[in-house]
Amino acid sequence: MDDRLILSNVARHVDLDSSEAAYFVSLLSFRHLRKKERLLEAGQPCAHINFVAAGILRAFYQTATLREATIMFAVADWWITDMPCFVSGQPAMITLEALEDSAVWQLSKEDLDTLYNKVPKFERFFRILMQNAYVREQLRTLQNLSQSADERYERFLEKYPAFVQQAPQKYIASYLGITPEFLSALRKRRADLKLP
Amino acid sequence: MDDRLILSNVARHVDLDSSEAAYFVSLLSFRHLRKKERLLEAGQPCAHINFVAAGILRAFYQTATLREATIMFAVADWWITDMPCFVSGQPAMITLEALEDSAVWQLSKEDLDTLYNKVPKFERFFRILMQNAYVREQLRTLQNLSQSADERYERFLEKYPAFVQQAPQKYIASYLGITPEFLSALRKRRADLKLP
DNA sequence: CGTCTATTTGAATGTACTCAAAAGCGGTGG
DNA sequence: CCACCGCTTTTGAGTACATTCAAATAGACG
Numbered sequence: 001m002d003d004r005l006i007l008s009n010v011a012r013h014v015d016l017d018s019s020e021a022a023y024f025v026s027l028l029s030f031r032h033l034r035k036k037e038r039l040l041e042a043g044q045p046c047a048h049i050n051f052v053a054a055g056i057l058r059a060f061y062q063t064a065t066l067r068e069a070t071i072m073f074a075v076a077d078w079w080i081t082d083m084p085c086f087v088s089g090q091p092a093m094i095t096l097e098a099l100e101d102s103a104v105w106q107l108s109k110e111d112l113d114t115l116y117n118k119v120p121k122f123e124r125f126f127r128i129l130m131q132n133a134y135v136r137e138q139l140r141t142l143q144n145l146s147q148s149a150d151e152r153y154e155r156f157l158e159k160y161p162a163f164v165q166q167a168p169q170k171y172i173a174s175y176l177g178i179t180p181e182f183l184s185a186l187r188k189r190r191a192d193l194k195l196p
Numbered sequence: 197m198d199d200r201l202i203l204s205n206v207a208r209h210v211d212l213d214s215s216e217a218a219y220f221v222s223l224l225s226f227r228h229l230r231k232k233e234r235l236l237e238a239g240q241p242c243a244h245i246n247f248v249a250a251g252i253l254r255a256f257y258q259t260a261t262l263r264e265a266t267i268m269f270a271v272a273d274w275w276i277t278d279m280p281c282f283v284s285g286q287p288a289m290i291t292l293e294a295l296e297d298s299a300v301w302q303l304s305k306e307d308l309d310t311l312y313n314k315v316p317k318f319e320r321f322f323r324i325l326m327q328n329a330y331v332r333e334q335l336r337t338l339q340n341l342s343q344s345a346d347e348r349y350e351r352f353l354e355k356y357p358a359f360v361q362q363a364p365q366k367y368i369a370s371y372l373g374i375t376p377e378f379l380s381a382l383r384k385r386r387a388d389l390k391l392p
Numbered sequence: 393c394g395t396c397t398a399t400t401t402g403a404a405t406g407t408a409c410t411c412a413a414a415a416g417c418g419g420t421g422g
Numbered sequence: 423c424c425a426c427c428g429c430t431t432t433t434g435a436g437t438a439c440a441t442t443c444a445a446a447t448a449g450a451c452g
Binding site: 168 | 429430431432433
């Protein structure tokens, strides 16, 4: 399997020598996913953190009223898991599903704990990863609080043009916290304003 | 100054020997804040991460329409800063204000970077801190997306009873993403349902 | 006590949702 | 190759949740 992408991802924040890199790679397992296949199902134990090697995944939460809230999308070069449950050991609350044929590297919680102890550089790596994730999530909260659905959609288009290509509209709506019908109406209004 | 609280906070995740603890404390500076005094003002450089030793702080963002979005509250034993700007070096987007007379320990970005290198255990400590912050923020996003204002207020009461005592209602409203008038109406409705 | 700010109240408005149905689109099998 | 099936997106009418604005009331602090 081609481990260059994940190694270059790690190399963005820490320098590994070749034996550290080899050890890290030895802990990973590679997995293919068909479109609509699930990497994690709500209720199951969340034992892995996943690095997307190819394709696109979606993390979503099934609400009480049988609706879905999309937590995040992850394309190649992104990490994704149910972090609350990965950390706490509780059963997963979210489901991870492939939006198209995809491939991931998986690292188990036990192996990650071992890795932290054997190669402490990974403490730094995941510290930076968590820090960035926190920052992204906080900015998202800020936008949810201070902006209208229309503005949030605008920011989403700017920030994640890749997702707009690859994710069905109804999932984008559920990421923005609006109904698909309303997103459709927003888009129509935008088109009417700009084209004629 | 009494450094026991901050040392016990660190001790929750990593064990420091006495020289490491002494070194850590030597990097901290202590600061008192009067009620309404600001520890950080939007537009200024965000040079410090802060540990609340006493009192309560609020982090808020001033929106385009001159309204405020409350990002978080922090009581004693919590860490707070404008993380996006602390990390990136950009000018602060948020303001940190004391809701009552308070006291904080401050650690500068440069000193923290030095600390990471001299005492790598702090990589682990802040990795866990960032991880917890990310998890909290993601759960908040989830609630914002999937719950009504009424439910969000209910969860807030359960999760942060301390804040409800200490923060004025209008700030709680702006944390929940609703207007003070609407929170007042919600509370009235709750009272009418439960008391008679 | 008086002033200033926070909270409450109420009416009118707007933003986003629900429900239902039609139209569009993609994949699959005949 | 195209016709059909299932799923996504669009459209529209009626409704609910939350906001705005204005004014009254209540609380905090000097």
